[in-house]
Amino acid sequence: MSAADFLFSPEVQKLLTVLYAAPDQQFPTSELARRSKLAEAETALTVEHLVRSGIAKRQAAKADQAETVQVDRSFVFHKELRSIALRSFAAAEPIRSMLRSRFKDSVVRAFVLGEDAQGTVELLVVHGQLVPDEAAMATACQKLSKTMGRHLKVHVIPLGRFNDMSPRDPLSSRISAATVHEIVALGDTKAALPVERGGLLQAARKKLATLARPSA
Structure with missing residues (x-):
């Protein structure tokens, strides 16, 4: 073999x-x-x-x-x-499965950042338009921790912060490390992306223009 x-x-x-x-x-x-x-x-x-x-x-x-x-x-x-x-079947797969099934409407990206000497797996979750329910996320992670035999430390941030992250952000250097493993990529879930401010303004103008249009 x-x-x-x-x-x-x-x-x-x-x-x-x-x-x-x-x-x-x-x-x-x-x-x-x-x-x-x-x-x-x-x-x-x-x-x-x-x-x-x-x-x-x-x-x-x-x-x-x-x-x-x-x-x-x-x-x-x-x-x-x-x-x-850690990066595949022993940690990444169970976490990926949990996020894709229970938080498919909110999570747009997720990364396993690594594991410390005490066996704590650090996870970064990036959400879209919807924010994952905090209590539901905590419960799901606690249940998964027992199954995996590892503690989970989870960071949850919006996609906007992730995209605009500066080099001085504490998470910036962590994400660029060679040991980081992306377990949920853009398009893997049905989570809606946040609407940009410009998009909101454009939608509002279109609606106002429609309302101001004279009726036949």
Whole structure:
């Protein structure tokens, strides 16, 4: 199996989503199966592949406790693989899915800015004409945090501020970093863009002209 086959295998992605969410935690195969929603036999085969590849390692069973599996931090490409996981299936995909389904009428762009040492994923959400409901966004992020095993720190700004962002804006340098991953692009959702001031003025003039027009 090639590296590409390994990365894009749905079973591997599901297990790595669980393992990288808690890289220091040891999981029995049964728990990995439950969290990844895979059959135990399928989970066992995938774990075997991860161990042979050096991505994960086994911890021998102790007393009445089952054998466990966890991420092997000594794997030569551990940091790179974890970064890929964060930017794709382990973090980006669940966040993208949540934004596109629950906030498709308000979110026009979104970026995963990165992850700190404590495992907090920072997210920038750019809204259009409608502002995402604050309570609904907080609830959705809390629910997703539990599922992902990561905390979410969310910045919500209007599209106007995003487009006019100056180099001195605290978010400006963050967005231009090589590690940033755009998960919602313009056109990915049905969110209406804000109407520009000039557009509002033009619409008002057109309406006044129509009202001032003599009736037949």
